[in-house]
Amino acid sequence: MQNKIYICDVFEFLEKLPNACIDLAIVDPPYNLKIAKWDSFKNENEFLEFSYKWMELMLLKMKPNGSFYIFNTPYNCALFINFLKDKKLNFNNFITWYKKDGLSYAKTKYVNNQESILFYAMSKKYYFNADEIRIPYESESRIKHAAKKGILKNGKRWYPNEKGKLCPDVWQISSLRHTNKINGKTMKQNHPSPKPKEMIERMIKASSKENDLILDLFAGTGVVSLMAKKLNRNFIGCESNIEYLNKNLRDDLCLKL
Ligand SMILES: C[S@@+](CC[C@H](N)C(=O)[O-])C[C@H]1O[C@@H](n2cnc3c(N)ncnc32)[C@H](O)[C@@H]1O
Structure with a gap:
């Protein structure tokens, strides 16, 4: 079953996936923002029912030391946290993705240019490699100086890490919609x-090791599977619309479970 993306409904897929086999899940589900038919629910209750149902099933598929990331709007993520709070999980971070692009241009409130990512582990014992995902220090000149002589901090001499600083929970990464603009026009x-x-x-390097199995639910273009492959991890996923999948994954598609 591994290293395949199944073209089917998420519930059909999850019902057939064996329990406790996933090391890391990276899940980018519908947000109920009505950006496509698959993202349109009758009302909030219907959306939450759908979301809680796949979450409940996904939890069964996780290894006891596995971890997972879930994307959504900040508001929906708050509701998801409320749902997940009684599941005996280890909540790690409410990550803010500052995407430099708005989800709405409403003039009656602040423009939303963030999305949220929940980062959980199934228990307190989980893998996290903070050194693999260090990011560059901001002040180059100060760091250059510190690298030579160190900086005195709380009575101790501190030297910068050559791989950069530890990754914070606010991620400033341009959305593809933003980076693909031509002359300011969205393509x-x-x-x-x-x-x-x-x-x-970043998520794969921080939260998995080579040969681990990564779950790519709601695969879309299949970016999670593509990156898993590139980083020598195994993947398994599902997507209902074959047209969305990146052509580099066409050999890894499966039409039947
Ligand atoms: C937010 S998008 C994922 C985008 C993906 N992370 C990417 O970077 O390309 C959600 C995806 O879930 C798929 N989807 C929605 N409902 C589904 C369902 N019930 N079963 C399987 N796939 C579904 C949609 O076709 C859509 O591609």
Whole structure:
């Protein structure tokens, strides 16, 4: 079953996936923002029913030391946290993705240019490689100086890490919609909401080891599977619309479960 993306409904897929086999899940589900038919629910209750149902099933598929990331709006993520709070999970972070692009241009409130990502582990014992995802320090000149002589901090001499600083929970990564603009104009994309590769790469490097199995539910373009493959991890996923999938994954598609 591994290293395949199944073209089917998420519930059909999850029902057939064996329990406790996933090391890391990166899940980018519908947001109920009505950006496509698959993102349109009758009302909030219907959306939450759908979301809680796939979450409940996904939890069964996780290994006891596995971890997972879930994308959504800040508001929906708050509701998801409320749902997940009684599941005996280890909540790690409410990550803010500052995407430099708005989800709405309403003039009656502040423009939304963030999305949220919930980062959980199934228990307190989980893998996290903070050194793999260090990011560059902001002040180059100060760091250059510190690298030579160190900086005195709380009575101790501190030297910068050559790989950069530890990654914070606010991620400033341009959305593809933003980076693909030509002369300020948004270009039509094959998928309405693809996630940037560097963001997925960060999650995979931080929360999995080589040969681990990564779950790519609601695969869309299949960026999670593509990055898993690139980083020598195994993947398994599902997507209902074959047209969205990146052509580099065409050999990894499966039409039947
Ligand atoms: C937010 S998008 C994922 C985008 C993806 N992360 C990417 O970067 O390309 C959600 C995807 O879920 C798929 N989808 C929605 N409902 C589904 C369902 N019930 N079963 C399987 N796939 C579904 C949609 O076709 C859509 O491509």
